[in-house]
Amino acid sequence: MQLVVARIGRAHGIKGEVTVEVRTDEPELRLGPGAVLTTDPASVGPLTIETGRVHSGRLLLRFEGVRDRTGAEALRNTLLIADVDPDERPEDEDEYYxxxxxxxxxxxxxxxxxxxxxxxxxxxxxxxxxxxxxxxxxxxxxxxxxxxxxxxxxxxxxxxxxxxxxxxxxxxxxxxxxxxxxxxxxxxxxx
Known part of the structure; x- marks a missing residue:
């Protein structure tokens, strides 16, 4: 099953970082370094997360192969989609996806x-x-x-x-x- 886990926002700085609007309760699981995400539009990806950090309350990501602001701006408004096992459950029994x-x-x-x-x-x-x-x-x-x-x-x-x-x-x-x-x-x- 595929789920939208984030939307890419503006470029941040000049080294290829982007802000992301997180759409998952588990960003550390879905948006960690090494995660490979498909995209909408599909022509943009897949994208592999190289680094991630929080800056002023916003999650910033850098993707492999994106090294400058121009590359980062080209990703704006792209949806990031993760493959999720439909039987996967959150750790807390009172939580649901x-x-x-x-x-x-x-x-x-x-x-x-x-x-x-x-x-x-x-x-x-x-x-x-x-x-x-x-x-x-x-x-x-x-x-x-x-x-x-x-x-x-x-x-x-x-x-x-x-x-x-x-x-x-x-x-x-x-x-x-x-x-x-x-x-x-x-x-x-x-x-």
């Missing part, structure tokens, strides 16, 4: 079907499940222990115990999302 959670059915503790996880949104404060409902609308479920009570990979489902107001139909969902029916005072209050 995004690809393990995508497409899980979401049901409440009472058995009500809510929808299917289509995306995991990684926010600074917490992760969110983007759940597509049967009618095509979306609902956002915080991936926190108090709400997501169980992940059952064997049964391909996530069990949730939503607080009142999290899973609503119709106009209430639109208002929560700042969509049609939202009052003008609600739209700017989202965090």
């Amino acid at each position: 995004d690809h393990q959670l995508i497409d899980l059915d979401v049901v409440t503790v009472d058995g009500e079907e809510i929808g299917r996880i289509t995306e995991i949104s990684h926010l600074p404060s917490q992760d969110l499940f983007v759940v597509e409902r049967p009618d095509g609308s979306e609902v956002y479920v915080p991936f926190v222990e108090e709400i997501v009570t169980a992940i059952d990979l064997a049964e391909q489902r996530a069990v949730i115990d939503p607080p009142p107001g999290l899973i609503d139909d119709g106009a209430a969902s639109d208002e929560a999302a700042g969509g049609p029916g939202a009052s003008s005072g609600d739209a700017g209050d989202e965090a």
Whole structure:
């Protein structure tokens, strides 16, 4: 299985380093020296990481064969893709890779079907499940222990115990999302 683990940003300095936007919870595993990554667009790679370091809170990488700023700038916006064993699990039993959670059915503790996880949104404060409902609308479920009570990979489902107001139909969902029916005072209050 292939997963996008980073996106190359701007060149840093004149010796071929680039900034990267990390898209993996395990950069030390996926983006370490010696890692060979395929790319999107494919014409750029594969790329082999020569060195990596953190500078001012950003990960900087240098790839084999890229020795100057011009070469580094040519890589900008390239996606870095790692081959990952689909059966691989994080060390902590309560952690999951995004690809393990995508497409899980979401049901409440009472058995009500809510929808299917289509995306995991990684926010600074917490992760969110983007759940597509049967009618095509979306609902956002915080991936926190108090709400997501169980992940059952064997049964391909996530069990949730939503607080009142999290899973609503119709106009209430639109208002929560700042969509049609939202009052003008609600739209700017989202965090």
